Amino acid sequence: MRLLSKRVRQDREEVLELVFWLGRASRVQLMQITGWSKTKVLSVVAELLETRWLTESEPLASTGGRRASSLTLNGRRGCVLGVALGATSLVVTLSDLNRAALDQRTQRIERLDDVEGVTQAILGACRDLLRRVECGALVTVGVGVPGPVDARAGALISPPLMPSWDGFPLRDTLQRALGAPVYVDNDVNVLALGELERQRRGAAAWHGDETFIVVKLGTGIGAGIISHGDLHRGADGAAGDIGHIIVAPHGPPCHCGNTGCLEAVAGAAALVRAAEQAARTGLSPLLAEALRDRGALQAPDIAAAAHAGDAAANTVIRQAGTHVGQVLAGLTNFFNPRALYLGGGVSDIGLSLLSSVRQNVYAHSLPLSTRQLTIDHLPDKRSAGQRGTWALGMMQAIREEQLT
Amino acid sequence: MRLLSKRVRQDREEVLELVFWLGRASRVQLMQITGWSKTKVLSVVAELLETRWLTESEPLASTGGRRASSLTLNGRRGCVLGVALGATSLVVTLSDLNRAALDQRTQRIERLDDVEGVTQAILGACRDLLRRVECGALVTVGVGVPGPVDARAGALISPPLMPSWDGFPLRDTLQRALGAPVYVDNDVNVLALGELERQRRGAAAWHGDETFIVVKLGTGIGAGIISHGDLHRGADGAAGDIGHIIVAPHGPPCHCGNTGCLEAVAGAAALVRAAEQAARTGLSPLLAEALRDRGALQAPDIAAAAHAGDAAANTVIRQAGTHVGQVLAGLTNFFNPRALYLGGGVSDIGLSLLSSVRQNVYAHSLPLSTRQLTIDHLPDKRSAGQRGTWALGMMQAIREEQLT
Known part of the structure; x- marks a missing residue:
């Protein structure tokens, strides 16, 4: 799909x-994808080699004819910081321009809502990495945060997990301190960009028309939307907020003020609540034992019980999967993605989660929407976040012509 | 939002x-929008004037400085056919390249499912118009049909209203007979393109990033999605099929095989069923009278009763609006559009429809998604379809480089 660019x-x-x-x-690949003349491609590439943004690699192995050399971003031209802020942890990765990770800092976040403290932790980790590794100028910074982001303002907007961040100029603060362009987006958009990067890197053919949804299941539930090869942020940057789609009109209250939101019936807290009830009512001896031992359950307890064949734990997971599947069935009808990927801490809580999501989507979406649809765990889940912060920083810096 | 084009x-x-x-x-406007150099814009425009695709209008009124002349498509360079096929009618419009309507044919369709008969009716109307009006070569044909379309194949796929059209090569058949490129899409995508064209034509500034949803309420319910300035068709061209999103899990059966689909509770047939019940149970004397007079009710009877202040008719409409609003609230959270427009025969059945849609969307979507959202009737509903078939034909022909 071609889009008339602004x-x-x-x-x-x-x-x-x-x-x-x-x-x-x-x-040759660039000529094929852009449709430009050979002269034009050669001249643009020459300029980028000259300014050292691109570099020319060893010629590829000969296939008989003249050996083609290939172009990559020039890793040594500068470096990229990727900041992944989670509810309880901070991971900052320093990479070169060609995505080779150079070093990483991981630390626990005790009080996410402490704006000043967390900002200092981010800056401290960034500066520490930049000091220790020789990698030229800092070119761009990509930041993923667990809450709704106004991408234009580079700030969180009414984030439920970190209310005191509302409107705090995170982008501008980091930008001033680090002296490089900073791009902030929410964590599930970052996951979606990470998956897009994974699919494209080294792909045999250029696709450019990818349409898929990454769903993050955890304390919160959100979606990152890739529409025809680009991140769909919506008119106000609020797209993907599927956690507050109402799926059980007479269901439990949600912290957003409504009742029966997807998050209220299938978020981590809802799973724990249902599991604790199964423990207390004697439905699950395994969960009862864990509850006795520790006084409260957590998602991993449910996962362990389900893995051990506990029927009640599997019922809890299956019910959550059914609700997630109902919402995704509707979104599949509306959006017709090629793939749905489940990520986030709750996504691998048990096999019955994915299977009940699949069952619901295939049962409640129309044949034309599902004939080529795949539904699976987010591939390479462990590194999708880091990949995504790097991709966010690079993509936005290139688009906003910050690489000069 | 810029998109890396394939x-x-x-x-x-x-x-x-x-x-x-x-x-x-x-x-000057072209220079501002494209960001190209003056030399490049002048040279591309000169080529298009030379090949007669563009024409230069009278200079605009002087504002003191040198008077700027403006460019339009050259109306006389050829003509465009727009074919709007509905459940019971066919409207074929012949326009010039600059969208001036030259002539039109409207006829009733008695048997929509008669593939051969309807195809001949379309071709008959097209040929008749082309014979009667002197307008140069036929440049492109846009066709809107009431059912799901595989845009790549140019054919309807399992269309509920016209099952025997399944897989019929409509595009190729018309293309062969008319000797011009033909583009087929479903009727609500055509409405969305018509609205996009209306917003852009003559706009003071180029926007290019429009994000809105047109909802067609009628026998069927569907959505046309404009995402960042372009039609979102989804991975298989099936996007927008919101009529089969399940909104009342224990609701009535739907012809698709599921129960409680939006169409089954808020489509024209569901409204009529609810109104007939109100008539039979004595809840509505007005509807009872209409039912006695005519043996069966239709949507206009409900509209008339509601307009006359009939409480039961308004309840029927309000309930449908609530269901439509529930689905649109979820889609607003997911997609974050700037506007929702209601179109289709049922959309103006009564004031309470729009108000209950609004009420539900604003109550059940998050503040960030709705702070700039407008919800309204489709503007210029009467001509959006014709406008849209013209825009579909032109847009696709330009993009597929058929204007040579």
Whole structure:
């Protein structure tokens, strides 16, 4: 799908972004994808080699004819920071321009709602990494945060997990302190970008039309939407907030003020509540034992019980999967994605979660929407977040012409 | 939002599409929107004037400085056919390249499911118009049909209203007979394109990032999605099928095989069923009278009763509006559109429809998604369909480089 761009990008940004997504591209590939003349591709590439944003690799193995050399981003031209802030942890990764990770800092976050403290923790980790590793100028910073983000303002907006961050100018604060462009987005958009990067890097052919949804299941529930090859943020950057779609009109109250939201029936807290009830009513001896031992249950207790064959734990998981599946069935009818991926801490709580999601989506979506639909766990879940912060920083810096 | 295009379009297609949407543009405007150099814009425009796709209008009134002349598509370079097929009617419009309607044929369709008969009716109307009006070569044909379309195949896929059309090569058949490129899409996508065209034509500034949903309420219920300035068709062209989102899990059966689909509780047939019940149970004397007179009710009877202040008729409408609003609240959370527009025969059945849709969306969507959201009737509903078939034909022909 081609889109009439608001402002047609400069040719160099087009080529930079292509090489960024592909990881490695030949001039012939660039000609095929852009449809430009050989002269134009050669001249744009020459300019990018000259300014050292691109570098030319060893020629690929000969296939008989003239050996084609391939282009990559010039890793040594500078570095990228990726900041993944979670509810209880902070991971900051320093990478080179070609995505090779150079170093990483992980630390616990005790009080997420402490704006000053968390900001200092982020800056401390960033500066520490930049001091220890020789990698040239900081080119861009991508930041993922667990809450709704106004991407234009670079700030969180009424975030339920971290209310005191509301409107805090996170982007501008980091930008001033680090002296490089900073891009902030919510964590599930970052996961979606990470998955897009994974699919594209090294792909045999350029696709450019990917349409899929990444669903993060955890304390909160949200979706990252890739629409025809690009992140869909919606008119106000609020797209993907599926946790507050009402799925059980007469269900339990939600912290948002409504009742029966998806999050209220299938978020981690709802699962724990249902599991504790199963423990107390004697439905599950295994969960009762865990509850006795520890005084309260957590998601991993449910996972362990389900794994051990506990029927009540599996029922809890299956019910959550049914609710998630009902919402995803509706979104499949509306949006017709090629794939749905489940990520987040709750996504691998038990096999019955994925199977009941699948069952509901296939049962309640129309044949035309599902004939090629795949529903699966987010591949490479462990590194999708880091991949995504890197991709966010690079993509936005290229698009906003910050690579000069 | 800029999107990395699969194949960067040729410069002339970029300019043609801009002028097509704007209706009229100056060279300065083109420079501002594309970001191209003056030299490049002048050269592309010169080529399009030379090949007669563009034409130069009278200079605009002087504002003191040198008077700017403006560019439009050259109406006389050829003509466009727009075919709007409905459940019971066929409207074929012949327009010039600049959207001036030249002539129109409207006829009743008695048997929508008669593939051969309807195809002949379409071709008959097209040929008749082309014979009667002198307008140069037929450049493109846009076709809207009441059912799910596989846009790549140019065919209907399992259409509930017209099952025997399943897989019939409508595009190829018309293309062969008319000797011009033909583009087929479903009727609500066509409405959405018509609304996009209405917003852009003559707009003071180029937007290019429109994100809105047009909902068609009638026998069927569907949505046309404009995402960041372009039609979102989804991975298989099935996007927008909101009629089969389940909104009342224990509700009535739907013809699709599920129960409680939006269409089953808020489609025209459901409204009529509820109204007939209100008539039979004595809740509504007005509806009872209409039912006695005519043996069966139709949507206009409900509209008339509601307009006359009948409480039961208004309850029927309000309940349908509540269900539509519940679904749209979920889609607003997911997609974060700037606007929702209601169209289709049922959309103006009574004031309480729009108000209960609004009430539900604002109550059940998050503040960030709704702070700038407008919910209204589709503006210029009467001509959105014709506008849309024209826009579909032109947009696709330009993008697929059929204007040579």
